[in-house]
Amino acid sequence: MAASKSFLDSLKKPEPTSFKMTDFRRELHLRHKRDEHAKKERMKALQESKLISKYAITIDTSRARSNCDVLRMCVKELGFKEYPFGRKDNCCDVHWHACHFEDNPEVYGGKVNKFSGMGEICSKMTLFRCLDIMRDLFPTDYDFYPRTWYLPAQFHEFSCEIRKMHERRVKPKPTFIVKPDTGAQGDGIYLLREPNEYSSFNGKCHVAQEYMSNVYLIDKFKFDFRIYVLLKSLEPLEFYICQEGLARFSTLPYENPTNKNIHESFMHLTNYSLNKRSSTFNRSDRDDEGSKRTLTSVLRRIAMNGHDSNKVWKSIERIVCKTIVAIVPEMKVEYQAAVPPGKTGPSCFQVLGFDILLLHNLKPILLEINASPSLSLDSEQEVSPGVFEYVISPKDEEVKYPLIRDTLLHVVPIDKLKYFRKRKKRRLLKKLKASSSQKMKRPEPLVKQRTSIVIIKADESDEEKREVNVTQQMSEMHMDIDSSASHGESTARDANSDDERESNLKSDTELDEEVDNYFETKLRESCLKQLYPAIYDEECERYRILERVAGLFIYFLGIRGSLRIGPTGFRTFARKCRLNRKGMTNASVDIMYIDLQRRWDHMNPERTSGLCYQGFLDACIEIARRKFYAPSKIEMLENLVDHCELSLNLKDNDLANNLPRLHFRRLGLQYRQGSLYAMPRRIMEQMTEETTIEDLLKAHEKKLRQPSKEDIESFLRRSRRTIYQPSSTAAVLSAHRSPDSE
Numbered sequence: 001m002a003a004s005k006s007f008l009d010s011l012k013k014p015e016p017t018s019f020k021m022t023d024f025r026r027e028l029h030l031r032h033k034r035d036e037h038a039k040k041e042r043m044k045a046l047q048e049s050k051l052i053s054k055y056a057i058t059i060d061t062s063r064a065r066s067n068c069d070v071l072r073m074c075v076k077e078l079g080f081k082e083y084p085f086g087r088k089d090n091c092c093d094v095h096w097h098a099c100h101f102e103d104n105p106e107v108y109g110g111k112v113n114k115f116s117g118m119g120e121i122c123s124k125m126t127l128f129r130c131l132d133i134m135r136d137l138f139p140t141d142y143d144f145y146p147r148t149w150y151l152p153a154q155f156h157e158f159s160c161e162i163r164k165m166h167e168r169r170v171k172p173k174p175t176f177i178v179k180p181d182t183g184a185q186g187d188g189i190y191l192l193r194e195p196n197e198y199s200s201f202n203g204k205c206h207v208a209q210e211y212m213s214n215v216y217l218i219d220k221f222k223f224d225f226r227i228y229v230l231l232k233s234l235e236p237l238e239f240y241i242c243q244e245g246l247a248r249f250s251t252l253p254y255e256n257p258t259n260k261n262i263h264e265s266f267m268h269l270t271n272y273s274l275n276k277r278s279s280t281f282n283r284s285d286r287d288d289e290g291s292k293r294t295l296t297s298v299l300r301r302i303a304m305n306g307h308d309s310n311k312v313w314k315s316i317e318r319i320v321c322k323t324i325v326a327i328v329p330e331m332k333v334e335y336q337a338a339v340p341p342g343k344t345g346p347s348c349f350q351v352l353g354f355d356i357l358l359l360h361n362l363k364p365i366l367l368e369i370n371a372s373p374s375l376s377l378d379s380e381q382e383v384s385p386g387v388f389e390y391v392i393s394p395k396d397e398e399v400k401y402p403l404i405r406d407t408l409l410h411v412v413p414i415d416k417l418k419y420f421r422k423r424k425k426r427r428l429l430k431k432l433k434a435s436s437s438q439k440m441k442r443p444e445p446l447v448k449q450r451t452s453i454v455i456i457k458a459d460e461s462d463e464e465k466r467e468v469n470v471t472q473q474m475s476e477m478h479m480d481i482d483s484s485a486s487h488g489e490s491t492a493r494d495a496n497s498d499d500e501r502e503s504n505l506k507s508d509t510e511l512d513e514e515v516d517n518y519f520e521t522k523l524r525e526s527c528l529k530q531l532y533p534a535i536y537d538e539e540c541e542r543y544r545i546l547e548r549v550a551g552l553f554i555y556f557l558g559i560r561g562s563l564r565i566g567p568t569g570f571r572t573f574a575r576k577c578r579l580n581r582k583g584m585t586n587a588s589v590d591i592m593y594i595d596l597q598r599r600w601d602h603m604n605p606e607r608t609s610g611l612c613y614q615g616f617l618d619a620c621i622e623i624a625r626r627k628f629y630a631p632s633k634i635e636m637l638e639n640l641v642d643h644c645e646l647s648l649n650l651k652d653n654d655l656a657n658n659l660p661r662l663h664f665r666r667l668g669l670q671y672r673q674g675s676l677y678a679m680p681r682r683i684m685e686q687m688t689e690e691t692t693i694e695d696l697l698k699a700h701e702k703k704l705r706q707p708s709k710e711d712i713e714s715f716l717r718r719s720r721r722t723i724y725q726p727s728s729t730a731a732v733l734s735a736h737r738s739p740d741s742e
């Protein structure tokens with residue numbers, strides 16, 4: 001103001017020219033400098049804010065509800081940015097919902113921790129139906145869950161089975177467990193021995209299962225495992241198993257079911273939410289004691305009892321793989337309805353809870369999948385009779401905290417994570433350099449980082465335990481750093497003279513390597529182990545046939561985002577797949593459609609028109625049985641799907657659409673089933689870079705005529721044209737509809 005005033009004054013009052021001009025120039029110069037300075041400051045602030053918003057890893061926890069505590073702890077430790085009330089633009093890297101994908105329909109990007117329709121898919125009826133279909137195709141491989149009936153629809157079959165068992169005088173007397181379709185936490189579950197004991201309240205649907213009475217006991221109690229699985233992506237399929245879980249114990253010593261004890265839920269059910277109300281619930285904090293224990297402690301106990309716990313764990317891993325593969329086709333159908341191709345939508349991941357029971361012979365049995373497993377860290381404690389207090393349960397924390405932390409590390413954007421690591425690394429390096437020049441002092445940032453975790457923990461006695469734990473971890477880390485710092489046998493601390501110390505100072509590159517190694521080890525320490533594709537890729541490949549059927553279903557849906565195929569879509573399917581050449585007339589196609597629609601009516605409570613995916617699958621199985629006869633069901637279905645895919649390829653004659661979905665993996669090229677366009681695996685295994693697209697299509701066609709091995713080999717030997725271009729395949733892949741690409 002003063003400056004402008006003097007400037008105006010100078011204009012009004014004529015002064016001696018020389019004085020006026022110097023004043024004016026000085027004033028102008030000062031102003032200019034001031035503006036420059038302000039501009040620089042503004043730019044700096046802007047740059048900083050841009051830097052933060054661009055690289056900060058943002059987590060929306062506004063809908064996390066009971067997951068909030070553990071999520072918040074992880075977000076804090078990892079240094080990510082939490083949005084407890086969400087962001088106005090709904091633009092976070094991760095949106096954490098406690099229940100459903102549909103919780104926030106406004107999310108168009110980032111990642112959501114729920115798949116669309118997963119709650120429904122994991123409901124007992126849908127899950128066991130999916131597994132039943134697989135059991136039908138692979139009877140010996142899908143034998144890891146109890147026989148199931150769907151009530152009231154299958155009440156007649158259920159009663160007949162019980163009657164037959166009675167007639168055969170099966171010993172011990174068979175018992176069944178009835179569970180509400182969408183129930184949880186043991187609600188509404190009861191055991192029965194006679195069909196007339198079944199009662200369907202309010203027309204609710206139930207599943208009835210064989211009650212597995214010969215279970216493995218520990219300290220005379222029945223227990224089941226809660227195994228956590230991270231389903232990271234659907235296309236390509238990728239999932240991980242958490243190597244730590246929980247074991248939930250019943251609170252009354254177990255006895256085989258009798259008419260007398262059949263109603264004792266604290267004996268037959270192992271749900272924590274139910275047993276915590278029992279007066280005999282044991283809240284011991286010791287790992288291998290109490291009504292809730294860690295999975296590893298129970299596996300250790302099994303090993304101590306002289307059994308092979310590794311074998312048990314491997315069987316559990318296999319069950320997880322087979323179950324996920326069984327539900328993936330349904331998930332794909334649901335996903336395309338929630339995020340139809342062309343619509344921007346978030347990609348999804350999900351933490352699932354598998355409940356697994358161990359039989360007396362240590363065979364694991366799948367009981368159910370929880371789409372929203374409890375991630376709460378609280379447990380109730382009775383401080384005085386009838387007065388309960390919520391305290392942090394160390395066992396829950398030990399399992400759920402690393403699970404969520406590592407889940408977040410797996411799903412946040414990789415480029416941001418890289419930058420984030422770099423920043424952490426820079427800070428760590430700076431401290432290390434400073435400390436290495438000061439007699440190799442212990443690096444402080446790590447200490448701070450770890451102690452911040454300790455503060456969050458609640459219980460005092462635990463705090464001590466954890467502090468020891470943390471100090472151990474720190475010292476291990478320092479040992480690492482120190483040991484790599486040492487040259488030969490001498491360490492920096494041993495060096496007394498300044499000269500010696502100088503010689504022990506690490507160069508920048510050495511420090512750099514150390515810090516890199518540190519982060520590498522931290523990453524490797526993840527509690528999540530990749531099951532698919534890393535380990536069970538090949539083993540599960542043959543189970544993925546139904547994804548191809550789901551691919552056909554989605555292809556012919558007609559209306560994008562729909563869940564049911566109409567009569568026109570079904571007719572188009574028959575026409576385009578040239579089923580008429582196999583002797584199916586239009587009339588027989590229509591009759592089959594009407595017939596199946598009626599049969600699947602119970603899966604359509606809203607009475608919308610159309611046939612659901614499972615009805616379509618039934619149709620495919622029926623067509624395969626009639627027109628593609630082979631010794632086994634799976635071969636029939638494979639023949640039908642191969643035929644349909646081939647017909648579609650030839651019809652469209654469009655390479656972009658006809659290319660089978662290929663995947664580059666490890667050193668070679670391998671074909672992964674699960675896409676719409678499939679190839680015989682044998683051929684794909686022998687495929688080289690010189691194999692052409694035409695060759696593949698010919699090979700596919702030949703497969704239908706059952707070529708011999710020599711046929712295929714000679715065919716591949718003959719194919720030497722090099723049209724096959726990895727880059728063009730990638731382009732085609734990206735053009736192909738991809739429900740949930742990572």
Ligand code: ADP
Nearest residue numbers: 146183184185186187210211212269270271368
């Ligand atoms: P919820 O979803 O209500 O927890 P679950 O299917 O997990 O229902 O069953 C609850 C409990 O009942 C299990 O934890 C297990 O102890 C027991 N249970 C369930 N099914 C069976 C079965 N087929 N055989 C023996 N026990 C079972």
